[in-house]
Amino acid sequence: MSVNPSQNDPTKPYQDNYSGGSLIKPHALLVTGARVGLPNTDDDHNANGQLYLVGQTDGPDGLGCLICVINSGNALPNTMPGISGGGSSNWANGASGIAEYGDADSPMEYLFEQNLQPVLTLDVASYTAGQIVLKSAMSAAQMARVHYGMYVQTNSVDPTLATPTFSATTSQGGLTFYASIVDHVVDNTHIAVRGWAVPGSGKTGGVPDTSSLDTAWTNFGKAVVGIGSPTNTSHINWVFDYEAGQSWVRNYENEIDLINNSGQDGRVRIRGLTMTYQGNAAPSADSWALNLNTAPMPVDIHMEVGAKSVGIESNAFWFHGNAGVSNQGDTWEMMESAAFAGSAQNMRLVSWLAQDCATAGYGCVSLHQGLIVNGTTGAVSTPQAQIVYDPLLPGHTTNSTGVLGLASFGGIDFSLDGGHPTVPQGNFLVLQPSNWTESSSVAPILQAASASQLNVRDTSGNGITLNTYGLTVGGEADVGTLVSSGNVNVKNGAYFQESLTTPASSTSACIAGEFTDDQNYHYVCVQTNTWKRVALSSF
Secondary structure, X not given: OEEOOOOOOOOOOOOOOOOOOOOOOOOOEEEOOOOXXXXXXXXXXXXXXXXXXXXXXXXXXXXXXXXXXEEOOOOHHHOOOOOOOOHHHOHHHOHHHHHHOOOOOOOOEEEEXXXXXXXXXXXXXXXXXXXXXXXXXXXXXXXXXXXXXXEEEEEEEOOOOOOOOOOOOOOOOOOOEEEEEEEEEEXXXXXXXXXXXXXXXXXXOOOOOOOOEOOOOOOOOOOEEEEOOOOOOOOOOOOOOOOOOOOOOXXXXXXXXXXXXXXXXXXXXXXXXXXXXXXXXXXXXXXXXXXXXXXXOOOOOOOOOOOOOEEEEOOOEEEEOOOOOOOOOOEEEEEEEEEEEOOOEEEEEEEEEEEOOOOOOXXXXXXXXXXXXXXXXXXXXXXXXXXXXXXXXXXXXXXXXXXXXXXXXXXXXXXXXXXXXXXXXXXXXXXXXXXOOOOOOOOOEEEEEEOOEEEEEOOOOOEEEEEOOOEEEEOOOOOOOOXXXXXXXXXXXXXXXXXXXXXXXXXXXXXXOOEEEOOOEEEEEEEOOXXXXXXXXXX
């Protein structure tokens, strides 16, 4: 069976040229059980139970969709598909619309969903447990329109439930009004319903009261009932129900194949899925553009990203493919997240790889995570601060496995290796200045050498060793000095211990305040290069 309606005006040339022929019009409906096979063959792909829509989109508005599905209570002329622009920018307006809108659209399927009003909005006198009592009698046409199973929404609320308030920073409040579904029309002032409940409240058994009226979701100012009024709407609701049994079905998927055989790169722009939000008000805080409620799934989002492609690009988050680095001096940004300080400076937390030397492999590659202010998303510039993992820090010629470097122009090197002269192998913290090299004589190290010993020294062993028994100032190659701006106290019956030393003469070099002892005298430097002494005696 083919249905080929005439065009709007058959008197105009070319608008009714299919009416007497066998061709299906571009916007026709074909329901067929006849043979459907390959051209020039006797193959019979019998189309029993199938619906074929065959045509070609060729213009704006309703001419631009092969399937136009519109859920609206408005008349057809007021619900034309928004194809090839809208309003003044529609191509249907001719040159003025074409100049404003850049494409001649041709979606095979166009779905339009509207904020539907009830089929009937009726004034209410009262409610009973099983009926709506209307204030005015319905007309015969209204009674004929009401049928079993229609949604019923009232503006009578349960006063024990909190009145919702709306904000872009809070979740949407719950419903508070009573609802039901139609059972049947009793007469022109009575409609039977199948009980009452507030949607989602978990409570049944209440009856709407015409004195407690909604002012949040609606505000009619009087008791009304909406017959045939949904509270939730969607363009598509797909359900796949896989039951146990004798079946060869093993897979479920929804597939979009994008095929470009033009032979010319960049000839076509592909945007697989686009969602826009428009209007003059923000949604509630519990809204989302994409919701994956798939907890049992092993993978929620599977992406095969090209090595040099961008996996996700947004103004707040960005991640790259895995091409990486291969030549000395290369950098490769892996990902970043960003937010503004005030409104002027973009604070970017960036992760990137750097090839630090010519040798191939990970031994010459460091992974950086740093703060970069402003700049271009996807581009690495000078960081304000950074953490370097397994780094080639200033002065090193190779990386050391297990190194964490906090570095920018100098740094801190936390290592697990034992490659520093005279420092026992173990965990240590290197306080490394930017001009240090492996051949330098000083590279300060803080090392927990054992459970009772902490070393603060350079790679030659010079420095301070702290342990549970004492404090040693000096080292293997030099003698250090302990300087205190306050008192040095020895308590709990302990003694201050020094090496016994005798000044060469009373004019030996010294600084006022220094003192020393030998077996016979206590010596004090009273002024520069001037010593005095007192004799020691037994007691």
